[in-house]
Amino acid sequence: MPTKFSHSDGHFQDAYLHDMLESARHVWRYMEGVTFEDFLADSEKRDAVSMRLSVIGDAARNITKETEVRLPAIPFKDIRGMRNRITHDYGHVDFRIVWEVTKEHIAPLIAALEQHFLPKENSRSAAPEPPSTKRPPVN
DSSP: OOOOOOTTSHHHHHHHHHHHHHHHHHHHHHHTTOOHHHHHHOHHHHHHHHHHHHHHHHHHHTOOHHHHHHOTTSOHHHHHHHHHHHHHOGGGOOHHHHHHHHHHTHHHHHHHHHHHHHHHHHHOSSOSSOOOSSOOOOO
8 A cells, every 4th residue: 555645744845945045045146146136127037036936835835844843034924925916816926025025025035044954954964955045134
């Protein structure tokens, strides 16, 4: 009889959190040194960032309440809300807010997710991805 897996399983929760971390790192790289004017003028950058924020939100939709409680520094509800706004109301997205999210909230998100994975990465030889070598500044 096949084993039934649950998305609340710790392995799946870590996979979703890793997806969030990977996409947040992409957003950080995309936006490094980018002014709001540059961001607004570059539709490819806006699309890439919006897509990655949507991926972060999709992964956050699968995070259980138990995992949320273990990671209080991560605003899962706000992340899901941003994803819903981008996905369902793309034509009316306020890109000033998207830009501000990338400048104010991505670095703390990366730091919180890296902190979550740090003990596991130190205890396993095959970590999902090493912590970034260039840390974003944390405000």
